Amino acid sequence: MxxxxxxxxxxxxxxxxxxxxxxxxxxxxxxxxxxxxxxxxxxxxxxxxxxxxxxxxxxxxxxxxxxxxxxxxxxxxxxxxxxxxxxxxxSTTVLGNLIAGIMNNSMKRFRNGDLISVDQMQGRVTKKSIFHTEIQLEDSNFITIPNLYIATHPVKLTRKTNTVISTTVSLGYDVPRGKIEAALKKAASATGLNDPYVYITELGDYSVVYKVHGFLEDTNKYFSTISLLNGNVMDLLHEQGIEIVSPTFMNQRRVDETEFIPKKEKSKPENDTGPSPEELIFDEAIESEKIEKKKDFLDELVEKQETLKKELNETKDEVEIKRLKALIDKTGKQMERLEESIQKQADKPEKK
CATH class of the missing domain: 1.10.287 (Helix Hairpins)
Known part of the structure; x- marks a missing residue:
């Protein structure tokens, strides 16, 4: 015993x-x-x-x-x-990814829903974990990138607002520069870009390379806007009687040769009122971004409630006490509904 x-x-x-x-x-x-x-x-x-x-x-x-x-x-x-x-x-794999994950998270380089470019990969962030980061590409597929790779490569973060959209086009030396720049700026404005401007980036042997830029207010339609800009550039240049000679076009025409400009369409394509391609492509990233925004709003409500409680403890006016209690109760209910909404969205099965 x-x-x-x-x-x-x-x-x-x-x-x-x-x-x-x-x-x-x-x-x-x-x-x-x-x-x-x-x-x-x-x-x-x-x-x-x-x-x-x-x-x-x-x-x-x-x-x-x-x-x-x-x-x-x-x-x-x-x-x-x-x-x-x-x-x-x-040290170069698991531990490296662990340390890189902690570093990326502490630095807050990007968050869910952000449009980033790493090396040749571009997409919106859907998930960040301790070892890897998942992004949704422009073809709606997912790619998992080790955090160590992100830590050792430059990451381009596209701004949420007022990001620059651009496209290039090669045109002949026989067309006046002022006419080209005016047409390109008009195309950028027709696309919905603000404050358009044009650079001449290269003087080639047979053509001049122009690059038109503009500021996009909402980057949720980043890829669609680039496509629309390219289309408007073609349409506006053709309307002005300007031939596009990209990428290389040696101008050796005879006097009676026909110009390479498509005939103008009588009817314009109808506007698509359905969801944008980005809404369909980046569905998971958009959901993840919504959760992040709700969490930010929840943080604001928590701070607001703490401030109200502090004011309640300091005041002695009965009317003010009643008002503060009502606000605290209202804020608490908002927080509960928001927490339930966040949890409900987080528990949704992933569409993969």
Whole structure:
């Protein structure tokens, strides 16, 4: 009986360590799940804290084991060798992606719904995790990019408003520059771009390369606007009797040769009132962006409610107290509805 008691006493400390680690992991999971509806991108921090808790718990468990110090030292040395080998073998992959994920998240370089370009890949962000970032490409397919790749390559983030849209066209030397620039600016304005301007980017052997720019207010139709700009450039140049000689066209025509300008259409194509291509292509990214915006609004409501509670504690006017209580109650109901909406959207199955 005494031996059993001694054994139980010797296992008391290791058991306590295990219990504390389990409780801390449960608390960590509960805490971040609770914060998830208020703060965005908590998964990286949650997993990082869980990893550190497990690591510290393992070390503490070994230190309190009822064994000889020499054996403890051997176990710790063996564990150190395993950890060192793991770091050495995965420093450029798993660990690198882990560190890059933490760095990208802390720097807040981009968020869900943003239009980014990494190397030759361009699309809207749908998901950010601790090891990779997922973007939805312009063909509506998804691509997963390791965070280490993003950290080691330049990332182009397209502005939400007033981003520059441009296109290039090659035209002959025989056409006056002023006439061309006026037509290109008119095409940009017809596309819906603000403050259009034109650059001459190259003087080739047989043609001049013009680049027309304009500011797009809403980048949700980024790709459609580029296509529309190209179409308007063609139409306006042809209306002005200007031939497009892209990419290379050696002008050696005879006097009686027909110009290469399509005949003007009698009827213009009907306006499409349906959803834009971007709304169909980036469906997942748009949903993810909506969740981010709701979380931002929820943060504002939380701050507003804290301010109202502070004012309530400081005031003594009965009328003001009644008004503040009503506002606090209204804000609380808004927060509840918003949290339910966020959770409902987050629980939707992905269309993949």
């Amino acid at each position: 005494e031996q059993i008691v001694e054994i139980l006493k010797s296992l008391l400390q290791p058991g306590s360590v295990l219990l504390i680690v389990v409780l801390l992991l449960i608390f960590n999971s509960w805490l971040f799940n609770r914060l998830q509806s208020v703060k965005s991108d908590t998964s990286i921090a949650k997993r990082t804290v869980s990893f550190l808790l497990v690591l510290l718990g393992t070390l503490s468990f070994i230190l309190v084991l009822p064994i000889e110090k020499s054996l403890k030292g051997q176990i710790l040395s063996f564990l150190g060798i395993i950890i060192s080998a793991g770091i050495a073998l995965s």
